[in-house]
Amino acid sequence: MKSLDRKLLRDIRALKTQVASIALVIACGIAAFIGSFSTHESLLFSREQYYDSARFAHLFATVKRAPATLAEALRAIPGVQEVETRVTRDAQLSIEGVLPPMIARLTGVDFERPPSVNRLTLSSGRWPAPGARGEAAVNQRFLEARRLKLGERLTVLVNGKLEHMTLVGTALSPEYIYATRGGGMPDDEWFAALWMDGKALAAAFNMEGAFNSVVVRLARGASLEPAVEALDRALEPYGGFGAVRREDQVSHKILSQEINQQRVWGMFLPAVFLFVAGFILNVVLHRQVNAQRGEIAALKALGYEDRVIARHYLKFAACIAALGVAAGAALGWWLGTAMTGLYTEFFHFPRFNFLVRPWVVATGAGVALAAAFGGTLAAIRGVVRLRAAEALRPPAPAEFRPLVVERLGYASVFTPAQRMILRNLERKPVRAAVTVLGIAGSVAILLAGTFWSDAVEYFMDVQFNQVQRAGVIVGFAEPVESGVTRELARLPGVKAAEASRTIPVRLRAGHRSYRTALTGLSDEARLQRILDPELGESRPLPGGVVLTTRLASRLGLAPGDTVIAEMLEGKRVKAEVRVAGTVREMAGMNAYMRLPELNRLAREGDVVSVAGLLAERAEEPRLLARLKEIPAAAIVIVNRTLLDTFRATTARNIIFFTTILTLFAATIAVGVVYNNARIQLAERAWELASLRVLGFTRGEVSVLLLGELALEIALAIPLGFLAGYGLCAALIALMMHEEVIEFPLIIFPPTYLYAGAVVAAAGVLSALIVRNRIDNLDLVAVLKTRE
Numbered sequence: 001m002k003s004l005d006r007k008l009l010r011d012i013r014a015l016k017t018q019v020a021s022i023a024l025v026i027a028c029g030i031a032a033f034i035g036s037f038s039t040h041e042s043l044l045f046s047r048e049q050y051y052d053s054a055r056f057a058h059l060f061a062t063v064k065r066a067p068a069t070l071a072e073a074l075r076a077i078p079g080v081q082e083v084e085t086r087v088t089r090d091a092q093l094s095i096e097g098v099l100p101p102m103i104a105r106l107t108g109v110d111f112e113r114p115p116s117v118n119r120l121t122l123s124s125g126r127w128p129a130p131g132a133r134g135e136a137a138v139n140q141r142f143l144e145a146r147r148l149k150l151g152e153r154l155t156v157l158v159n160g161k162l163e164h165m166t167l168v169g170t171a172l173s174p175e176y177i178y179a180t181r182g183g184g185m186p187d188d189e190w191f192a193a194l195w196m197d198g199k200a201l202a203a204a205f206n207m208e209g210a211f212n213s214v215v216v217r218l219a220r221g222a223s224l225e226p227a228v229e230a231l232d233r234a235l236e237p238y239g240g241f242g243a244v245r246r247e248d249q250v251s252h253k254i255l256s257q258e259i260n261q262q263r264v265w266g267m268f269l270p271a272v273f274l275f276v277a278g279f280i281l282n283v284v285l286h287r288q289v290n291a292q293r294g295e296i297a298a299l300k301a302l303g304y305e306d307r308v309i310a311r312h313y314l315k316f317a318a319c320i321a322a323l324g325v326a327a328g329a330a331l332g333w334w335l336g337t338a339m340t341g342l343y344t345e346f347f348h349f350p351r352f353n354f355l356v357r358p359w360v361v362a363t364g365a366g367v368a369l370a371a372a373f374g375g376t377l378a379a380i381r382g383v384v385r386l387r388a389a390e391a392l393r394p395p396a397p398a399e400f401r402p403l404v405v406e407r408l409g410y411a412s413v414f415t416p417a418q419r420m421i422l423r424n425l426e427r428k429p430v431r432a433a434v435t436v437l438g439i440a441g442s443v444a445i446l447l448a449g450t451f452w453s454d455a456v457e458y459f460m461d462v463q464f465n466q467v468q469r470a471g472v473i474v475g476f477a478e479p480v481e482s483g484v485t486r487e488l489a490r491l492p493g494v495k496a497a498e499a500s501r502t503i504p505v506r507l508r509a510g511h512r513s514y515r516t517a518l519t520g521l522s523d524e525a526r527l528q529r530i531l532d533p534e535l536g537e538s539r540p541l542p543g544g545v546v547l548t549t550r551l552a553s554r555l556g557l558a559p560g561d562t563v564i565a566e567m568l569e570g571k572r573v574k575a576e577v578r579v580a581g582t583v584r585e586m587a588g589m590n591a592y593m594r595l596p597e598l599n600r601l602a603r604e605g606d607v608v609s610v611a612g613l614l615a616e617r618a619e620e621p622r623l624l625a626r627l628k629e630i631p632a633a634a635i636v637i638v639n640r641t642l643l644d645t646f647r648a649t650t651a652r653n654i655i656f657f658t659t660i661l662t663l664f665a666a667t668i669a670v671g672v673v674y675n676n677a678r679i680q681l682a683e684r685a686w687e688l689a690s691l692r693v694l695g696f697t698r699g700e701v702s703v704l705l706l707g708e709l710a711l712e713i714a715l716a717i718p719l720g721f722l723a724g725y726g727l728c729a730a731l732i733a734l735m736m737h738e739e740v741i742e743f744p745l746i747i748f749p750p751t752y753l754y755a756g757a758v759v760a761a762a763g764v765l766s767a768l769i770v771r772n773r774i775d776n777l778d779l780v781a782v783l784k785t786r787e
Contacts, residue, residue, distance in 0.1 A: 004304075004312045007295075011316060018675050022277055023323035025671040026368050028664045029273025030328025033364040035335030036266030038356045042340050043259045046349045047177070053350075054119045055082065056174040057215035058224070058246050061231055062088075064239025064569070065210050074214065077230040079222030084117040085211035087202045090635060092157035093192055094628060095146065099621050100638040101628055102190045104156050106136075107213075108198030117215045118175055120195065121350045125150045125169030133200040137169040138192055139176050141348050145188040156194070158204045160477075160631035171195060177347050178251040189645050190637075216243075241568040242506050242515050255347060264734045268727070269664075270364070272445055274371040276438045276668050277324070282375035283431060283679055285313060289380050300387070310380055317376040318369065325365045332356075332364075335660065342653055417700070421707045424680075435676050436716045439759060442668035443720020446755040448727045449661030451747045453654045455732075458746040462531060463587055464643050470498070470527040470612025471620070474627060475635035479570075479607035488611055491626050493619020498527045499608035501598055504568040507591065509555040516551065518565065518591045520598030527612040530592060532584045533744040540592045544580030550742070551589040552582045571603050586742045662758055669762035677709055677770040688774065698775050705774065706767045713763045717756045724755065 012019055050056070066085075074083045086108050093104035109115060111127045120137075128135035136154075143150075154165045173193065180187045202208050214235070218227055224245065231243045246252055289296070299309055333356055340354045414422065425432045474488070482499055489497040501520035506513055521528060521540055530538045530546070540546050545565070547557065557563055559581050566574045583592075599606060615623050620638075627636050681688070688701050729745055 004299075004308070005315075008312060008315055008319070012319060018678055019320050019323070021671045021674055022320050023327060024667050025273055025277045026321060026324025026372070027327035027331055028667050029270040029277065030325055030364045030368055031331035031335050032273065032664070033266055033270035033367070034329060034332025034356065034360055035339060036262050036269065037360045037363075038332065038336040038354065039339045039343070040259055040262035040266060041357050041360065042336070042353065042355045043255070043262065043343065043347070045355055046352050047255060047259070049351070050174055050177070050349050054121070054174040055117050055217055056246070056252075057084075057117050058218045059216040059228065059231060060244040060246075060249055061214050061216070061235055062241045063212050063214070063235045065207065065212055066214075066235060066238035066240075068209050068211060070234065070238070071211075071214075073234055074216065074231065077216075077227055077234070079218050079227045080216055081219040081222075082116045082217040083214060084115045084216075085214045086115075087198065087205060087207045087211055088213040089158075089201075089205055092628065092634065092636060093194075094155040094157075095148075096153075096155075098146075099624055100190075100641050101624065101636040102192060103187075103635055103637070104154075104192045104194050106156070106158070106201055107193065107195050108201035109195045110198045117217045118173060121172040123170040123172055123350075125167075128168055128195070128197050130197060131199060132197055133204070134164055134166055135168045136165045136194040136196040137171045138167050138194055139179055139348070140170040140172060141179055141188045142192040143167070143170050154192075154194075157628075157631070157634070159206070161204075163204070165194065165196070172348055172350055174251075175249070176251055177349065178254045179348065180250060180254070187642070187645070190641060236572075239569070239572070241504055242566075244515070248515075258343070258347075264731065268448075268731065269445065270367070272441050273664070273668065274367060276441055276672060277368070278371040278375035279434050279438055279672075282378050283434070283675065285316070285376050285380060289313065310377075313380045314373060314376055317372040321365075321368045321372040325368050328364065328368075329361055338656065342656060345652075417703055417707070420704055421711065424684075424708055425711065431676075432712060435672060435712050436719060438672035439669055439713055439716035439763070440720035440723050442665040442672070442762070443717055443755050443759050444724035444727045445668065446661055446665040446758055447721070447724030447747065447751065448731055450658050450751050450754065451724075451728050451745075452743075453658075454748045454751055455743040455746050456650065459586055459743055460643060460646065462533075462535070464639050466535065467529055467531050467587075468527070468612070468639060469529070470614055471617075471639055472613040472615055472623065472627070473635075473637040473639065474611045474613065474633050475637070476609055476611075476632050477634040478632075479604065479609045480632060482606045482608050484608065485611060488613060491613070492622040493616040494613050494623065495616060496527060496614040497611060498522065498525055499611045500525070500528060501595055501602075501608050502610055503570070503598070503602060505591070506566040506568060507551075507555060508564040508566065509557050509561070512555050514551060514554055514589060515568075516589050516591055518545070518567070518593060518598060520593050520595035522595045527614055530583055530585065533586055533742070538581070538583040540594045540597075541580035542594060542597070544578035544593075546581045546583055546592045547579060548588065548590045549582050549584045551591065552579065554589065558582075565601070567602055573602055575601055577601070584742075586744060665755070666758055666762040669759045670766050673709055673713065673763045673766040674769060676712075677705065677766060678773075680705055680708065681770060681773060702771050702774050706771060709763065709767060713760060717759060720755070720759065721752055 068085060071083055071085045074080065074085075088105065088107045091104050091106055093102040095102070109120070110130075112130050114120070122137070123140045125137070127137060138148075142148075148167065150167050150169065152167055154167065156163050156165050173195075176193050179191055179193065199208075202210070214231075216227070216231065218224065228243045228245065232240060234240075235243075247256070296309060300306075336356065337354050340352065344352055476484075479501070485497045485499045488494060500522070503518045503520075504515070505518040506515045521530075523539070525539075530540075532538070538546065545563065547555075547563075552558065555563065557579050559579050561579045562576050563579055564574065565577050566572070577593075593601070595608075596606075613623070624636065624638070627633050684705065688705065691701050691704070692698070725745070725747065728747065732743060732745055
């Protein structure tokens with residue numbers, strides 16, 4: 001073994017605790033990088049593999065009623081490879097012992113000829129028998145969430161008649177990787193996808209020889225837009241609602257957004273850790289190099305070249321980085337496995353394999369080495385360039401001068417010990433500043449990981465308690481007269497009833513278009529309100545449409561412009577409408593009009609399609625029982641049940657990520673505070689030992705060193721709050737720019753308190769470790785080695 005390698009091992013042993021703390025910071029960064037990007041790659045791989053094997057469609061379209069013979073014309077569209085027509089309807093679903101009704105999406109399938117597009121995967125049981133009207137296969141997650149067993153019966157409101165369905169199998173579909181009725185919230189307990197015999201379902205809805213849903217798979221390399229336009233033209237005479245691209249299909253969209261969020265996390269979080277690791281290495285090696293000036297001079301005198309000496313210290317950094325990468329790879333594998341385990345509760349694949357790509361580990365290791373070498377080179381380049389004779393001289397003493405407060409005449413305000421603390425900070429401002437920034441970074445990371453629970457809770461409170469005040473939502477199969485509200489108001493426990501009209505519409509502005517819903521609200525609406533994130537209320541304006549700001553931006557519209565509204569139901573009116581205003585809503589790409597004006601635009605009478613009910617909680621069971629008996633009430637939603645399910649589903653995720661980020665943030669804080677304290681102790685050991693000899697107690701000596709750290713932590717925490725707020729804003733901008741939901745930047749005071757307390761506790765722990773070293777200083781040995 002070469003002499004420099006033996007010196008390297010001695011240095012590592014002498015600084016083993018500091019080496020371990022730096023390696024842990026690097027390990028956290030590598031773990032975050034590997035865990036996030038491996039989860040990203042696993043989701044992406046599982047999605048693409050499933051899409052290919054299941055022949056997932058590129059286009060989805062619904063239609064009022066089209067003849068089955070139209071399928072051949074659709075297959076003739078240029079670029080179309082496969083077409084599958086079917087009957088699909090949403091209906092009320094009831095389970096014995098569960099009072100609130102659920103939603104079932106019924107899809108007809110010819111089980112003798114499995115579909116060529118959106119192929120189903122049988123998970124358990126069997127497929128419904130051909131021609132069997134009372135049998136169905138259900139999506140697996142609904143069966144698990146409801147703790148049902150095969151052979152149990154459900155009650156479904158099919159075309160106004162109650163039908164009993166026996167569950168004979170469970171299935172997976174690429175359309176329902178993320179099972180939701182369309183609102184973006186996980187609905188495993190309240191939404192079921194049911195597949196039954198196609199002929200039986202068609203007969204139940206009087207759709208023999210017809211279809212109302214079509215899925216299309218395009219040939220590789222086919223142009224998407226011409227196919228969309230041709231499909232819309234073919235379906236328009238039959239009441240087509242407009243084609244939906246794969247990118248806008250609800251399950252695919254939510255899955256893609258989650259994949260993108262993992263990529264963002266994989267870039268943001270490790271960057272902070274590796275920056276801090278580079279800084280700590282810089283400070284530690286700067287101290288190490290200065291302490292070894294004499295050894296470096298001797299090496300130069302013996303003929304060692306500058307590059308050999310530099311390589312020696314780079315090896316020191318490489319050893320630390322290697323330890324961090326090794327620990328980080330193992331921790332990243334565990335973290336990625338745990339994260340993919342959490343995702344299996346939301347995303348349902350036939351096979352969901354966790355993958356650690358070699359390029360992910362190699363990239364993480366390369367970035368860690370780069371950060372370590374960057375900090376090392378900055379520390380050693382000055383001393384390595386010194387000539388041997390110059391390196392033998394001790395470094396020039398610091399320039400002593402009065403403090404700023406002393407020069408301003410405020411010296412008497414501070415005690416001598418406080419002035420000593422301030423003097424040391426003022427003489428080494430760069431180190432103090434970077435220490436403060438490192439600790440602030442740990443606060444920022446903790447805020448960035450924990451503020452989501454605040455933002456989601458605020459969003460849910462606003463949407464379900466202030467925007468949508470109705471506790472029960474009733475959706476009608478067809479538009480009904482507005483007088484239905486008087487009938488609903490007489491139902492048990494109903495305190496208020498309001499109705500609105502929702503029409504699917506395609507808005508066009510030049511070459512831009514967007515499919516959404518045009519909602520008509522009455523002037524007296526109180527149960528459904530339009531609120532911005534600051535809770536400012538807006539109302540539909542006379543003589544035009546009010547758009548959400550995101551929708552207006554997507555269409556390139558401003559108040560006063562005109563937009564073409566193509567209604568996709570009823571008389572399918574196409575009309576030019578003035579944009580009367582915009583509103584910044586948190587949820588949806590929405591468009592609003594006054595209810596009377598919307599009905600006039602649609603050339604219909606005084607009709608509504610949705611009703612909201614505010615009911616007494618004690619009377620809710622009787623109300624729901626009555627609603628189940630109303631044939632026109634196709635869908636009944638109890639908002640409270642959705643909210644409870646969402647909170648229960650996300651609670652585990654929030655606890656997991658909060659715990660992980662708390663440990664990571666504490667690691668950064670301990671790494672920064674402990675290493676800074678150890679370096680200061682090494683540099684000021686002679687000074688502290690002299691004070692002990694002069695009669696200062698251990699506590700008084702500790703205050704001089706630990707008081708400086710306490711001041712740095714006190715400065716870092718509020719700075720971390722500001723940095724964390726900015727990091728949260730950046731994350732929202734990066735993660736939510738494609739989403740129809742705008743989570744507000746809300747951080748509640750307890751979250752700030754938690755972040756500050758975690759970092760302060762980590763600092764206290766580090767201080768106690770260093771205090772123990774101060775108490776056990778060998779005064780004689782320290783004083784002898786000063787010179």
